[in-house]
Amino acid sequence: AQKVTQAQTEISVVEKEDVTLDCVYETRDTTYYLFWYKQPPSGELVFLIRRNSFDEQNEISGRYSWNFQKSTSSFNFTITASQVVDSAVYFCARSGGGADGLTFGKGTHLIIQP
Amino acid sequence: GAVVSQHPSRVICKSGTSVKIECRSLDFQATTMFWYRQFPKKSLMLMATSNEGSKATYEQGVEKDKFLINHASLTLSTLTVTSAHPEDSSFYICSANGLAGAHNEQFFGPGTRLTVL
Numbered sequence: 397a398q399k400v401t402q403a404q405t406e407i408s409v410v411e412k413e414d415v416t417l418d419c420v421y422e423t424r425d426t427t428y429y430l431f432w433y434k435q436p437p438s439g440e441l442v443f444l445i446r447r448n449s450f451d452e453q454n455e456i457s458g459r460y461s462w463n464f465q466k467s468t469s470s471f472n473f474t475i476t477a478s479q480v481v482d483s484a485v486y487f488c489a490r491s492g493g494g495a496d497g498l499t500f501g502k503g504t505h506l507i508i509q510p
Numbered sequence: 511g512a513v514v515s516q517h518p519s520r521v522i523c524k525s526g527t528s529v530k531i532e533c534r535s536l537d538f539q540a541t542t543m544f545w546y547r548q549f550p551k552k553s554l555m556l557m558a559t560s561n562e563g564s565k566a567t568y569e570q571g572v573e574k575d576k577f578l579i580n581h582a583s584l585t586l587s588t589l590t591v592t593s594a595h596p597e598d599s600s601f602y603i604c605s606a607n608g609l610a611g612a613h614n615e616q617f618f619g620p621g622t623r624l625t626v627l
Contacts, residue, residue, distance in 0.1 A: 433618075439548075439601055439620070439621045439623070440618075440620045440621060441554075441603065441618045441621075443618070446615065487553065487554065491616070493614065494607075494614060495542045495559060495561070495607065497544045497546075497556040497559055497569075498544075498546075498554075498556065498605075498616060499556070500553045500554045500555075501553065502552070502553045503553055
């Protein structure tokens with residue numbers, strides 16, 4: 397199986413701090429896709445970003461940014477100036493695309509303290 | 511656009527009964543749908559891939575006779591947990607493949623929380 401590893405089980409920071417969630421993936425494919433999802437206590441998955449293997453450009457969306465490094469098979473996610481509403485479980489995932497299901501990491505529980 | 515619904519959102523049943531969960535793509539057609547399960551405080555695990563008009567493909571370790579999947583139309587896939595037992599209690603989430611711009615994307619439903627007493 398082509399695993400996705402999120403080594404940080406839980407991270408707790410104080411509001412307004414920056415925080416980075418790590419994601420390392422395995423792949424035998426040339427073409428693949430990487431994702432980040434947020435899962436609040438309600439359980440519904442919130443899509444954050446999708447990246448294909450040919451696009452290594454880093455991306456910034458508001459307070460969120462992503463660093464994709466194929467050389468280290470990593471796709472890390474940074475939240476700047478964290479807020480209490482960012483508290484959730486965050487999942488990194490990969491897919492081969494098309495009719496391929498997603499392989500999820502174990503998730504990182506992010507706690508933002510006021 | 512690209513909304514996926516699941517019904518019911520929560521279900522409680524007695525051990526030994528069967529439970530059907532529906533997954534619908536509301537505003538797009540999905541030839542492929544996926545079923546995942548998530549135990550408390552755990553990750554999502556792919557159970558099976560459901561293709562319209564054909565048999566589902568199950569992941570290793572998932573009992574196909576226990577988890578019956580029917581994808582009878584381009585907008586509906588159902589998961590039936592047969593003879594449910596307490597260990598089947600879990601959060602079941604479906605997703606549907608659809609177009610987001612020029613890309614294929616998986617759109618997730620809100621999930622169904624199953625509790626077997």
